[in-house]
Amino acid sequence: xxxxxxxxxxxxxxxxxxxxxxxxxxxxxxxxxxxxxxxxxxxxxxxxxxxxxxxxxxxxxxxxxxxxxxxxxxxxxxxxxxxxxxxxxxxxxxxxxxxxxxxxxxxxxxxxxxxxxxxxxxxxxxxxxxxxxxxxxxxxxxxxxxxxxxxxxxxxxxxxxxxxxxxxxxxxxxxxxxxxxxxxxxxxxxxxxxxxxxxxxxxxxxxxxxxxxxxxxxxxxxxxxxxxxxxxxxxxxxxxxxxxxxxxxx
Ligand SMILES: C[S@@+](CC[C@H](N)C(=O)[O-])C[C@H]1O[C@@H](n2cnc3c(N)ncnc32)[C@H](O)[C@@H]1O
Numbered sequence: 001x002x003x004x005x006x007x008x009x010x011x012x013x014x015x016x017x018x019x020x021x022x023x024x025x026x027x028x029x030x031x032x033x034x035x036x037x038x039x040x041x042x043x044x045x046x047x048x049x050x051x052x053x054x055x056x057x058x059x060x061x062x063x064x065x066x067x068x069x070x071x072x073x074x075x076x077x078x079x080x081x082x083x084x085x086x087x088x089x090x091x092x093x094x095x096x097x098x099x100x101x102x103x104x105x106x107x108x109x110x111x112x113x114x115x116x117x118x119x120x121x122x123x124x125x126x127x128x129x130x131x132x133x134x135x136x137x138x139x140x141x142x143x144x145x146x147x148x149x150x151x152x153x154x155x156x157x158x159x160x161x162x163x164x165x166x167x168x169x170x171x172x173x174x175x176x177x178x179x180x181x182x183x184x185x186x187x188x189x190x191x192x193x194x195x196x197x198x199x200x201x202x203x204x205x206x207x208x209x210x211x212x213x214x215x216x217x218x219x220x221x222x223x224x225x226x227x228x229x230x231x232x233x234x235x236x237x238x239x240x241x242x243x244x245x246x247x248x249x250x
Pocket of ligand 1: 014015042043044045046047049063064065066069088089090091104105106108
């Protein structure tokens, strides 16, 4: 998985460096108004956003349960501004408080169950200073629909996301219109090993659903943006991610 994060030719696990840089610059100038801030990135992966934000003068902490990603992130030390990292499940981790901005990027929030989404928002709220901000990068409805309705495939690979050795990879996708949920299943078949199946569930929610969700965790919606910081109509079938910014109620 770490190799896929580090691969600059695709966006499977993380955005490419140019997109991350654009997001970070936008967060720094538009969301944080260039003020030095305490930032917490939940599901930070190898820490690409935080490494760039730390260089801009922010004090950054990342949480991720992937040992390889955290090891990589910790190895990217810079003399003046190194983020700190916690290797843990965000659902159970002790997270720091007095934070100015909590962020969850790359649509990871959409993959948690409704109960865990509320739990995560409440934890985020507890860690924030009153009036400070939550930033969620959310899959658009078009993206989730695309995931759930893509054609199933079968491929023979020398190595890939799920194995470093030669294997067959069967991908099946399902779309549940009523709940606007995509399920993606990958079955890995490798000589001499038992087949292994991986599954992700990604749910699209409209702005009304997000407003209710945010309210239940003491946040109020500030605005929706597309990845480049332009206002966006979240109900439409548009490709790409949206960014939701909410403020902790005082
Ligand atoms: C798609 S990657 C995105 C990484 C990073 N935010 C980025 O944009 O490059 C999602 C990350 O979420 C992490 N993750 C998923 N569920 C998690 C959980 N419950 N606790 C901690 N990390 C989690 C995975 O290990 C993975 O690194």
